[in-house]
Amino acid sequence: xxxxxxxxxxxxxxxxxxxxxxxxxxxxxxxxxxxxxxxxxxxxxxxxxxxxxxxxxxxxxxxxxxxxxxxxxxxxxxxxxxxxxxxxxxxxxxxxxxxxxxxxxxxxxxxxxxxxxxxxxxxxxxxxxxxxxxxxxxxxxxxxxxxxxxxxxxxxxxxxxxxxxxxxxxxxxxxxxxxxxxxxxxxxxxxxxxxxxxxxxxxxxxxxxxxxxxxxxxxxxxxxxxxxxxxxxxxxxxxxxxxxxxxxxxxxxxxxxxxxxxxxxxxxxxxxxxxxxxxxxxxxxxxxxxxxxxxxxxxxxxxxxxxxxxxxxxxxxxxxxxxxxxxxxxxxxxxxxxxxxxxxxxxxxxxxxxxxxxxxxxxxxxxxxxxxxxxxxxxxxxxxxxxxxxxxxxxxxxxxxxxxxxxxxxxxxxxxxxxxxxxxxxxxxxxxxxxxxxxxxxxxxxxxxxxxxxxxxxxxxxxxxxxxxxxxxxxxxxxxxxxxxxxxxxxxxxxxxxxxxxxxxxxxxxxxxxxxxxxxxxxxxxxxxxxxxxxxxxxxxxxxxxxxxxxxxxxxxxxxxxxxxxxxxxxxxxxxxxxxxxxxxxxxxxxxxxxxxxxxxxxxxxxxxxxxxxxxxxxxxxxxxxxxxxxxxxxxxxxxxxxxxxxxxxxxxxxxxxxxxxx
Numbered sequence: 245x246x247x248x249x250x251x252x253x254x255x256x257x258x259x260x261x262x263x264x265x266x267x268x269x270x271x272x273x274x275x276x277x278x279x280x281x282x283x284x285x286x287x288x289x290x291x292x293x294x295x296x297x298x299x300x301x302x303x304x305x306x307x308x309x310x311x312x313x314x315x316x317x318x319x320x321x322x323x324x325x326x327x328x329x330x331x332x333x334x335x336x337x338x339x340x341x342x343x344x345x346x347x348x349x350x351x352x353x354x355x356x357x358x359x360x361x362x363x364x365x366x367x368x369x370x371x372x373x374x375x376x377x378x379x380x381x382x383x384x385x386x387x388x389x390x391x392x393x394x395x396x397x398x399x400x401x402x403x404x405x406x407x408x409x410x411x412x413x414x415x416x417x418x419x420x421x422x423x424x425x426x427x428x429x430x431x432x433x434x435x436x437x438x439x440x441x442x443x444x445x446x447x448x449x450x451x452x453x454x455x456x457x458x459x460x461x462x463x464x465x466x467x468x469x470x471x472x473x474x475x476x477x478x479x480x481x482x483x484x485x486x487x488x489x490x491x492x493x494x495x496x497x498x499x500x501x502x503x504x505x506x507x508x509x510x511x512x513x514x515x516x517x518x519x520x521x522x523x524x525x526x527x528x529x530x531x532x533x534x535x536x537x538x539x540x541x542x543x544x545x546x547x548x549x550x551x552x553x554x555x556x557x558x559x560x561x562x563x564x565x566x567x568x569x570x571x572x573x574x575x576x577x578x579x580x581x582x583x584x585x586x587x588x589x590x591x592x593x594x595x596x597x598x599x600x601x602x603x604x605x606x607x608x609x610x611x612x613x614x615x616x617x618x619x620x621x622x623x624x625x626x627x628x629x630x631x632x633x634x635x636x637x638x639x640x641x642x643x644x645x646x647x648x649x650x651x652x653x654x655x656x657x658x659x660x661x662x663x664x665x666x667x668x669x670x671x672x673x674x675x676x677x678x679x680x681x682x683x684x685x686x687x688x689x690x691x692x693x694x695x696x697x698x699x700x701x702x703x704x705x706x707x708x709x710x711x712x713x714x715x716x717x718x719x720x721x722x723x724x725x726x727x728x729x730x731x732x733x734x735x736x737x738x739x740x741x742x743x744x745x746x747x748x749x750x751x752x753x754x755x756x757x758x759x760x761x762x763x764x765x766x767x768x769x770x771x772x773x774x775x776x777x778x779x780x781x782x783x784x785x786x787x788x789x790x791x792x793x794x795x796x797x798x799x800x801x802x803x804x805x806x807x808x809x810x811x812x813x814x815x816x817x818x819x820x821x822x823x824x825x826x827x828x829x830x831x832x833x834x835x836x837x838x839x840x841x842x843x844x845x846x847x848x849x850x851x852x853x854x855x856x857x858x859x860x861x862x863x864x865x866x867x868x869x870x871x872x873x874x875x876x877x878x879x880x881x882x883x884x885x886x887x888x889x890x891x892x893x894x895x896x897x898x899x900x901x902x903x904x905x906x907x
Contacts, residue, residue: 343385687713746771828898
């Protein structure tokens with residue numbers, strides 16, 4: 245909604261690790277770029293076999309053609325994640341066919357096995373590992389062929405099993421074969437999406453037990469030529485309870501319903517037993533000065549979020565298994581889910597009924613019960629403090645202690661509004677709770693620009709921000725994860741995204757960990773030759789960030805109707821400019837604008853005093869969305885805002901008596 249969002253995302257994304265050229269991602273592939281791809285997978289074969297006891301074997305065979313030096317760099321290191329507590333990973337073959345002729349095979353001795361870099365310093369997570377091999381001297385035109393075998397035994401959720409898979413639609417995979425081998429003795433639900441690939445089904449009675457084999461084959465030339473089928477193999481009756489809908493093409497699960505998965509998960513969160521030694525004492529000490537339930541929760545949350553180091557491993561890395569809370573407290577580090585176990589134990593030790601809540605961005609209300617869609621553990625705490633008015637009901641608190649700079653009670657935007665599974669439901673049917681769309685505080689963004697334009701046309705400006713809400717969190721993360729000596733880089737991205745050019749000369753920000761107050765950023769920038777006074781008159785835009793609004797959707801929904809217009813979380817945005825001009829400069833300021841709707845209001849003002857221009861724009865998003873039926877009205881509102889922001893300010897410089905033009 246606001247230009248600085250883009251800068252925050254860029255600053256954060258720049259610090260993320262590159263995608264590894266390992267086994268094909270089981271997420272939806274992005275559309276193909278028109279430019280030449282750095283590499284192309286000529287063959288991708290995947291064979292997965294599950295046993296009745298939940299054990300499995302997955303073999304991936306990949307043949308990749310490196311189209312240019314970027315592709316060669318991408319595959320200079322093959323890396324594969326696994327957990328040695330219940331998995332073995334082998335790389336039996338890595339073969340390079342050189343473009344200039346000849347082949348070379350990487351020997352097993354060249355393969356390294358090390359802890360995952362995120363958990364390398366933390367003894368409790370040494371089982372989460374990366375097996376990798378470096379391929380030296382790759383060149384454009386080379387072909388890399390490798391096989392990876394992952395064997396899983398005694399998974400924490402065994403004897404149940406599941407998987408997800410998506411077929412490539414980008415054109416990067418020329419030929420793909422996917423085989424799924426299941427025992428018929430298990431009631432496994434197999435589902436494919438509406439537009440997945442067609443498949444073959446084979447039954448076998450050879451061996452110790454009957455089995456069923458599904459085979460998907462496709463190539464670029466035949467991609468999506470046939471209508472896919474839907475299949476449910478030996479499925480149990482589906483529960484009418486809410487489910488999580490996979491965004492992939494294939495989903496397999498032996499969990500017939502949510503209660504069965506709940507029971508399996510409960511063993512990882514043993515909160516019904518008395519508090520472990522040290523937990524209650526720590527909770528009492530931390531909350532000694534807190535007077536209300538909310539204050540006690542806040543203190544416990546801030547302790548776990550900020551004092552316990554986050555080991556950034558995905559939930560799937562440990563198979564959902566968690567550490568004991570007393571161990572987390574003693575060591576002072578934990579994965580996101582283990583931080584939740586500690587927070588919940590501390591809360592329950594002093595009588596606050598907190599519990600885990602598992603969710604993920606793909607949460608929905610249809611589809612099979614697939615545990616891998618539960619990517620995040622949150623903490624849900626019903627607040628039973630008495631209300632002044634009984635009609636106010638119970639206030640629930642949601643917490644995510646994984647990121648130390650997340651304000652208390654705030655959940656990331658991609659999870660708000662999703663359904664969360666409660667392993668310890670409040671009743672026999674309330675297995676799910678919807679995460680609120682709202683924030684625990686009013687969201688706002690204030691931007692102030694104090695600038696000076698010199699007689700030589702140079703611009704010097706000081707820009708300050710104060711934020712609460714989603715963009716606040718993005719900026720907190722960006723500044724927290726960036727060393728202070730590199731804050732200018734983050735501020736430069738922020739300036740560019742808001743339309744400011746020039747060099748950032750200094751930057752200051754409030755403590756990203758001080759989450760009880762709005763986050764503030766201030767930077768100074770200079771831009772030489774911002775205007776050319778020889779061109780008369782001089783026209784410049786208002787030196788304010790552009791306030792972005794979504795365009796009305798152009799695509800229709802599946803039922804042929806227009807989509808609603810998503811405005812996002814209600815947000816109050818204020819921008820203010822004070823521009824000091826050279827003596828004698830005349831200014832023609834545009835007229836202000838005022839438009840008001842029930843979903844948003846917009847007001848702008850422009851005024852001139854002696855050699856000083858002031859401008860302000862204020863938009864207040866009041867509703868989360870505008871119905872499709874009001875798209876014409878919204879378009880008119882959008883047009884009015886865009887027209888106002890496109891207005892320019894006219895400057896007429898003072899006349900120099902000798903040279904007739906200001907220097």
